[in-house]
Amino acid sequence: MKLQWSLVALTAVNLAILLMTLGGVHPVPAQGAAPVLRGRGLEIVDDQGRVRASLSVLPAGTSAAGDRYPETVLLRLITERGRPSVKISASEEGAGLSLAGPSSTKETWVVLAAKGTSSSLRMKNEDGRERVVKP
Numbered sequence: 001m002k003l004q005w006s007l008v009a010l011t012a013v014n015l016a017i018l019l020m021t022l023g024g025v026h027p028v029p030a031q032g033a034a035p036v037l038r039g040r041g042l043e044i045v046d047d048q049g050r051v052r053a054s055l056s057v058l059p060a061g062t063s064a065a066g067d068r069y070p071e072t073v074l075l076r077l078i079t080e081r082g083r084p085s086v087k088i089s090a091s092e093e094g095a096g097l098s099l100a101g102p103s104s105t106k107e108t109w110v111v112l113a114a115k116g117t118s119s120s121l122r123m124k125n126e127d128g129r130e131r132v133v134k135p
Contacts, residue, residue: 026132041056041057042055045105054078055073058072069091074087075089096111101126107124119135
């Protein structure tokens, strides 16, 4: 009988703590938007955790072929199958926009580029036909 009263008392104490905790919760109003969001990169993921968009700053470096490339800001929009279909890049040497065809294609794309003092538009179809337009 003593054990039963102990359990009733313990339950009452737990209930009192719960009520005090819930009674003390007050919603905190938003204090306005932060003026700036800062970070080294940004990724947006879908419900399965796959990266669907990214914004990053790529450091300057040298390719395996020995070509130098500048520090670049790159925005990628990625399909559900993992293909970066839209890329927008910017650096001190130039800027570009790349649009790729559906994930089932390999050679369908458009590249609009401005590098140094020249610009170009390159287009290629899956059948291999390519066209370059320069002013």
